[in-house]
Amino acid sequence: MKKFMDWLANSFAPKAKILTQKPAIAGLSSAMQKLIPFIMTGSIVFFYNVFRSYLPSLPDLGNISNYSFGMIGLIAAFMVANQYMEKFKHPNYSITAGIVSVCSLMMFLHPVGAEEGVYDMGRVGPTGILIGVITGAVVSVIFHYFSKLKLLQNSELPDFVVEWINNIIPIFLSLALWSTLIFGLKIDIFQVIIGLFEPIQNFGQSLPGLILLVLIPAFFYSMGISTWLWSAIQNPIFIAGIAANTLALQQGTDPMNIVTNETVYSIGLIMMGGTGATLGLNLLMCFSKAKKLKTLGRICIGPSIFNINEPIVFSTPVVMNPLLMMPMWINSIVGSCVIWFAMRGGLLNIPAELMQLAQIPAPISSVILTKDFRAILWYVVLFAIYMGIWYPFFKVYEKEVIAEEEKAEKAVQQPESVVGAEVVS
16 A cells, blocks of 8 residues: 555655646646635535425525536636636636637537527537537647737737737637537537437446446546536437336346446445545545544535535646546446445345436435445445545645645745744844
């Protein structure tokens, strides 16, 4: 264990840090960080809705979520382009590129072949985050390479005219690109990107299929891209699986499909605390020696118990943090394998009813859905496994945070010492 932790601290972390400081990575990381307030606003509403489900008389706060987290695709498009311009040292383009990205993404709202005036607003919500990121990145490339031309740099034209021209051209090129693809060639880019992942459906009800359906969302989530994006790919597999299980139960046979929403999300065993099984990380933070981590851990533990982990993922942060991204991926693989073999081996019942209880704490939801008290035992086993996976990565990261806190404290104390010395002299 000590050798592994030394390798993480002295080899993996420094190399990963160099990679994450490159503009292409740093820009995306910075953009994802700036999405945190909007994501957490939605998370607060989701957490509130858990109580509202028991107290229907409470006011509906859905619109607050709809017009913050519900428009996260548009916000991502702006932030990605904005931050890439900052990181590539084109601050004069940061606002313009962001607005052009939003305008570009708006073109995606009109599905190819739809009637005039028909728009799919769901494409700018959580399922549109990846589209927003890609749009912002492409627009940033256009602005970045156009700026390298240094057009009219030594021109005798007035400065404001030069600025207009240097904005009009990349704006036109960006919008012309998307317009040609969407309206000229009739390509539904949203569906094209989603379609790239359709082959997963062919082997969805297999162990490799389960691992991919859990790991891919976790992988992109660790980069700040919402897991909701993958609902278009997951839901057909999940719904078909649970429907077959329900039919089997009605016919008196055993359900066989493990890969369902109920298994992956609702029973809270693979997603213990949320995607990547972050409950173990949250508990480690609650007892951390680092003040920042302890404070964040205690703030986020409530939502984590209800399997809402946006606060812990984006505030720690796990997002774009090499030391904490890797255990999230490992947990996704390990949890999927343990549950697969437990259910396939008859050691845990396979859920057979369509019932999505992802925001009810496990192992309560685990027992309700599986109708099997052995789920409590598997909860304990998996919790120990997840905690063991998080521990070495967390301790290395905790050490870094403690060092940063000590450095900050010394920086605050040093000026006081200097002032005291001057008074004595």
